[in-house]
Amino acid sequence: MKNFWYLFSAYTIIWTALWAYVVYLSQANRALKQDIEALRAQLDNAIAANDASKKGSV
Amino acid sequence: MAGGEKKRHPLSLWPGWYATLTYVAMVAALWCIFVYAPTEKAQGIVQRIFYFHVSSAMTMFVAFFVVFVASIIYLWKHADWWDQTAMSAAELGVLFCTLVLITGPIWGRPIWGVWWTWDPTLTLTLVLWLIYVAYLMLRADATDPRRARFAAVLGIVGFIDVPLIRWSIEKWRNLHPEPVVVQSGGTTGLPPAMMLTFLVSLAAFLLLFVFLLRQRMAVARRRHELEVLRHKVDEALFG
Incomplete structure (x- = not known):
């Protein structure tokens, strides 16, 4: 199997x-x-906190 | 829906069956390459690198063609989707181009006796790789629309190198082998078993390309969504 290692390296590199x-x-x-x-x-928490602070100020 | 049972849209099953199809095609390609295709007499077993080397090269051309078309449409319509498509295809094009630049020398060493030569086809392919690596570096900052526009121009101009590579294989006297799959006059230089093996490999690579493109575009879309959310959170927290 001449040049087997070239074939093996090529396919190993491709798959890796x-x-x-x-x-x-x-x-x-x-x-x-x-x-x-x-x-x-x-974001939901921040919006809820903003709403709560707006209600508190009113 | 009765009993709270949710009916899934056929397209939602797409990734599963498509991944299976790609996997089957890859296994079929490997079987054809290592079992079905005959060993080439002059080059021996190392010729089997050809099937994945040329398939990678053709997939790379398809990827850069997608960059070319998506970049033109992005410059025209300014829609993020086209920019994400171009960027994702460019990354895949660089991946397949890297495989071409690695497997070519591995084949060349036993056949030519050298790992690399500054032959026009090889040099132009290296230039193509460098162009699209530059594109990805330019496109690394996903939030700047000016960089996206410059990258789109580079994606379009860089594509000029693709027909040059094809032309260099056909017309320039160089070390790279002449085209064997489709020769001038529409004939092929491959025997039927080798041709079938090549076509199965090419189909497997193209299926893999579409699969990876879809996954890569999902990453790009989520990165964009993350940027938008970060902006909203900053606004909600700090006004």
Whole structure:
């Protein structure tokens, strides 16, 4: 099997790169989803606090 | 809906079946490459790199074509969706271009005797990679619309390199092999089994490209949503 290692290296690099990219995308998606949920909760709290302070001042 | 049962829209199942289809196509491509396709007599087993090398190159061209079209529409309509499409396709184009630039020399070392040569096709491909890496660096700050416009111009101008690469393979006397899949006159230089293997590999790569593009665009959309939410939170907290 002459030049087997060249063939092996080429396909290993391709699959490693593609796999790493898929993992990066899924982790980025998950982290962003959590950040968005946390910010939404923070926004709801801030709006509720604003409303409460407006009612208090009236 | 009776009993509170929610009916799922057929499109919501898209990622699942599409990922399965891509996976099956990839397995079929690998089976064709390592089991079905005959070993080329002159180059030996190292010729099997060709199937993923050329498929990566064609997928890269498709990705940069998407950048080209989406950038034109973004400059025309100023809609964020087109900017996100162009940026996502550019990142994928750079990924596939990197695979081309890595697998090419791995094939070239046993066949040409050198890892790299400053042959026009290889040099133009490296230039293409550098152009779109510059695009991604320019586009790194997602909040600045001025940078998005400059990046769109670079995405359009950079695409000029793509037909040059194709032209260099056909017309310039260089070390890179002449086209074998489609030759001048519409004929092919590949035997039927090799041609089928190549087509299955290309289909698998194009399916993977669409799958990754969709995932990457979801990341871009969420980043944008996060920026908008941060702005709203700042306004709510500090007026």
